[in-house]
Amino acid sequence: MGHHNAVQINEKIEKVCSEIGFQNLIQLSMDGPNVNWKTFSLAQQNIEQQTGRQMLNVGSCGLHTLHNAFRTGCASTDWDLGNALSSLKWLFKDVPARREDFTEVTGSTSFPLDLCSHRWLENVEVAERALTILPSLKTYISAAKTKKITEPCTKSFKKAEGIVHDDLFPAKLNFFLMVAREITPFLKLYQTDKPMLPFMSGDLTNILRSLMEKFVKPSVMMSATNTLKLLKVDHEEQDNHVDVNKVKVGFATERALVEHVKNSGAERLRLEFRQNCKLFLVKMVSKLFEKAPVKYPLVRSLSVLDPRVLLKNKELSSQKLTTVLRLLVETARLEEKCCDDVLREFGQFFDTSLMLASDSFHKFTPQSDRLDEFYHGLLANKAEFRHLWEVVQLALILSHGQASVERGFSVNKEVMVENLKEHSLIAQRVIHDHVLIIGGLHNVGYSKELFLSASAARQKYHMYLDEERRQKQDQQKALKRKTLMEEVSEMKAKKKRMEEDVRVLMKSADGNAEKAEATGKLSLISKSNGLRRAANEKQRNLKTLEQKLTEKMKELNDAL
Structure with missing residues (x-):
């Protein structure tokens, strides 16, 4: 959509919904910018006015939320x-050169990798490569400073x-990698078109808990026995934090810090690093608390459909299902009488x-099932x-994220060439998606x-060209x-004005004649x-205009 605003995006949504029906729009999946939330609000109002229903809100894409939260953490240091x-x-x-x-100075053929500035969690390999070549980089810098090379x-x-x-640079990279590796499995798991929303609450809760346990006191974390209680923990309160020396920074990071202490012994820098x-x-x-889908009741309650959760506790599962039903009734997606x-059917099931x-419930795995x-x-x-x-x-049906949409952008980028028309792009995407679904060209x-x-095909192409010409x-x-219609309308308006001018001039002329008498x-x-001469001139112009108007009317009738 480029730089379109929420109103313009909403107009596009209205156009699509006018074809499929507003009542069929259940959810707007999005990646989280404010313009998308404004669009959601406008679409929600429109749907409610036209159908009396509301869309279901499960927040923005969990993948984007994690990426942005990680980037926010990096930027805060x-x-x-x-x-x-x-x-x-x-x-x-x-x-x-x-x-x-x-390569000549270090004997290494490994070089730094490209940084992905908009997907920070994809930079794990970039950081790993930087750590690997760091000794070689030191050798290269030393050779350059001693003029052995340019x-x-x-x-x-x-x-x-x-x-x-920077003696702490290895420690910084190791901490970066420790956090990134903790989140990467989630990103890989949710890069799919399978229905995954029922698993998201549990997985995001585990990530939040793991991150918080690194700096929040164990006594505080022990009281957060479920997702809702975890979200209520005041993680920014200093009294809830462990001592800075006890912040869990990861095994590799601790080793890098030990090496730093051996080499420099700068305690102040080590504390600043922690x-x-x-x-x-x-x-x-904080960013996850603010944006993560787990803050929405529907996302938390849909975990009832996770077979591993469903099997554990009938009463708790019934409570979650009741919450789901309440939200569906409130949005007019389900009749209360049902x-x-x-x-009852859930209890029987x-x-x-x-x-x-x-x-089968015990053995269910989101990775393969x-x-x-x-x-x-x-x-x-x-x-x-x-x-x-x-x-x-x-x-x-509810979407857990924008993975398939983002992949679609990548596919479009691969197939797009100059002067490619929209329907050609659509045709190529249809072919690509079909081949993907059937498992390859051999199928x-x-x-x-x-x-x-x-x-x-050639005949269809000529038919298409004929249709284009038509x-x-x-x-x-x-x-x-x-x-022609615009010209006719303008000429009619001009004729009306001229007739009025003639009438006014003749009336004024008669009035002056009576006064003279x-x-x-x-x-x-x-x-x-x-005044009479001016009126006569107007009359002649009016006749000329009427002739032109007659000709234009005839031309318009022929065009119709």
């Missing part, structure tokens, strides 16, 4: 890791020089079917679970219809009609004659 890692890459990027010098006169070299003189680590964690958790049937299939297929086998086409299955279907079915369609001609005719003033006669 004074380490400037982004600039450091980027400078290392630019030091050798597109400069063969420096790369040759680096010293680059660039900002990136100055930054690299500062990096090798303080930065705590600040990193606090800001990251709720008791859903709860738990007591009978669930117990019989308990092994699909929730929709799992519950379809247990609930679909069974009259005794009809109402429950409708609710489960609605819940599994494409070469039917008779496919061959006939391919053989008729549409162009129609557009030209429509434009001509519009122009009554008073005997010759000047009034002269004035009256002048």
Whole structure:
């Protein structure tokens, strides 16, 4: 959408909804900018006015939220890791001479990797490579400073020089990696089109708990026995924090700190580093508290559909399902009279079917299994679970993030070339998605219809060109009609004005003539004659205009 604002985006949504029906818009999945939330608000108002329903709100994309929280944590420190890692890459990027010098001096052929500035959690390999080549980088910098090789006169070299003189840089990278590796499994798991929202509450809660346990006192964390209580912990309160020396920074980071103490013994720098680590964690958790989908009741309650959670406690699962039903009723997505049937069927399902299939519930894994297929086998086409299955279907439709959309952008970027028209791009995407769904080109079915369609491609292309020409001609005719109608309207308006002018002039002339007759003033006669001459001139112009108007009307009728 480029730089479009919320109103413009909402207009596009309205156009689509006018075709599919506003009542069918259940959710707006988004990545979190304020303009998207404004769009959500406008769309919500529109849908409620037209249908009496509301969209279900599960927050913004959990993947984007984690990325942004991690970036916020990095930015809160004074380490400037982004600039450091980027400078290392630019030091050798597109400069063969420096790369040759680096390899000659160090014997290494490994070079820094590109930093991804908008997806910080994808920089794990970048940080790992920086750690790996750090000794070689020190050798290269030393050789350049001693004039064994040419010293680059660039900002990136100055930054690299500062990096090798920063004894805490390995510790900074190791802490960066420790936090990133803790979150990366979540990102990999949720980069899928499978229904994953029922798992998100538990997974995000585990991430939050793990991050908070690194700097929040154990006594405080012990009281946070569930997600809601965890979200109520005042993680920014200093009294709830452990001593800065007890902040958990990771095994590799601790070792790097030990090496730093051995080499320099600067206790103040070590304490400042730990303080930065705590600040990193606090800001990251704050951003997650503010933006993470887990703060929404529907997301927390949908964990009832996680087979591993469902099996544990019938009463707790019933409470979560009740919350889901309440939210569906409040948004007019479910009739209130159906709720008791859903709860009754759920109890029956738990007591009978669930117990019989308990092994499949225990063995369910989000990495390899699909929730929709799992519950379809247990609930679909069974009259005794009809109402429950409708609710489960609605819940599994909800999107957990923007992964598929983001992948679509990447695919579009790959297939787009200059002068590619929209329908050509759509056709290529349809082909790409079909090949992806069937598992590769080798699984494409070469039917008779496919061959006939391919053989008729040239004919279809000519038909398309003919249609394009016809549409162009129609557009030209429509434009001509519009122009003629505007000209006719303008001429009619001009005619009306001229008729009024003639009437006024003749009336004034008659008035002056009557006054001249009554008073005997010759000047009034002269004035009256002048007005009549002007009126006669207007009359002649009016006749000319009427002739032109007649011609235009005829031309317009011919165009119609």
